[in-house]
Amino acid sequence: MLNIKELQELVNKKIDSLDIISAPRELYTPIEYTLSQGGKRIRPVLCLMASQLFKKDVNEIIFPALAVEVFHNFTLLHDDIMDNADVRRNQPTVHKKWDANAAILSGDAMMIKAYQYLCKCDAKQLPEAIELFNNVALGVCEGQQYDMEFETRNDVTVDEYLEMIRLKTAILLAGSLKLGAILAKASKKDADLIYEFGINIGLAFQLQDDYLDSFGNQDSFGKKIGGDIVANKKTFLLLSAFKNAKGEDQLNLNHWVDKKDFNSEEKINAVKQIYSKLKVDKLSEEKMNGFYEKAVHCLSQIEGENEAKKELLNFSSKLMHRIN
Structure with a gap:
């Protein structure tokens, strides 16, 4: 069984080995730039940890785990545009290094890449994996919408806030874990x-x-x-x-x-x-x-x-x- 550090190293090594750049380069270069910035890789690591919990070889589900990480980074590209953020992980955000159109289109391509990686799993588990992935992805969008609405509302309740962070933050962590469990046939x-x-x-x-x-x-x-x-x-x-x-x-x-x-x-x-x-x-x-x-x-x-x-x-x- 691999520990947390070893799983992080496995994820980083796999990301570094991905052959992302192809024509048109202007579409894929921002994706490579984003994924090369590192991070804790919490979500794919959780996916792999859950698979180990149910005795699954992590190497067999590394691409679905990467799907979660690519999706997460896609949301950051679009979040940074909405927030007009200048910096992400101590580097210029994509819409600042290139422009907003590049960040939107490359983000869209990342979303599609995430589904491509997700589909590299056992065909028997794929329908359930896609259903989970869709529900999680939609939930993250719902959470972001609530977050934007809260900026202009003066009547937000504590319960509404908890629901927003459940969708915007917690659901992707939970979905990563459940994906690992599903693929491990739990x-x-x-x-x-x-x-x-x-x-x-x-x-x-x-x-x-x-x-x-x-x-x-x-x-x-x-x-x-x-x-x-x-x-x-x-x-x-x-x-x-x-x-x-x-x-x-x-x-x-x-x-x-x-x-x-x-x-x-x-x-x-x-x-x-x-x-x-x-x-x-x-x-x-x-x-x-x-x-x-x-x-x-x-x-x-x-x-x-x-x-x-x-x-x-x-x-x-x-x-x-x-x-x-």
Whole structure:
């Protein structure tokens, strides 16, 4: 059985060996550029880890695992256009290095490439694999739509936010795991359990990401603290604060959210004080820990290789215990 690091190396080696460039080069060069930027390869690794859990040789499903990674990177190309992002993984985004039209068309081609890789699996499992892939892909689009709508809405609820991150973030992690289970011929019960494991880990991970953006350590978190507060991003913390704030706290929170001209550090400190006073930071920790515990419970019910279970649990623990 391969460990996490070995699986990451396997995925990277396979991506490096792909013969992507063909005519017209202008279509395929941005794809090669995007895939060469690396990353943790979390989604294909989860797919392969799930296959090992059910005694499948990972080399037999490496291309379907790559399909998940190619699809994920396709969504990033289009997300970067919508967000007008300049940088991705410390490199210029595709629409900045080339232009928006190149990013849109190359992204479309990546989506098709993902299906080509997905189809390189046992024909008996292909219909179920495609159905899962379609449902996950559509869910990611639904999550992105909700995320865009939330930017202009002032009545977003905590439950709506949780549904958005379930679709935008958690569903692809869950789908990656279930794909590995399906291709390893796991039982329906176990395939559903590994999916629920992924959903709960994904929700916990995103809530932790929100928490660390406000309360994390900048050096270990890897980006400047307080970006979500400055941008008035509707996170679990902000929405919970709106829900619980009354009187002076409500006035102060509205003041900082509505204020157009402000000092960023002053706003970050003021809003964090409101969060702490309302204890939404503690509420966030309780919520993410609750999802994590649900994930662990799902994993414990699965009938699979114990070593693979331990590796999945270790992987999940590392995701959830980043230094803050």
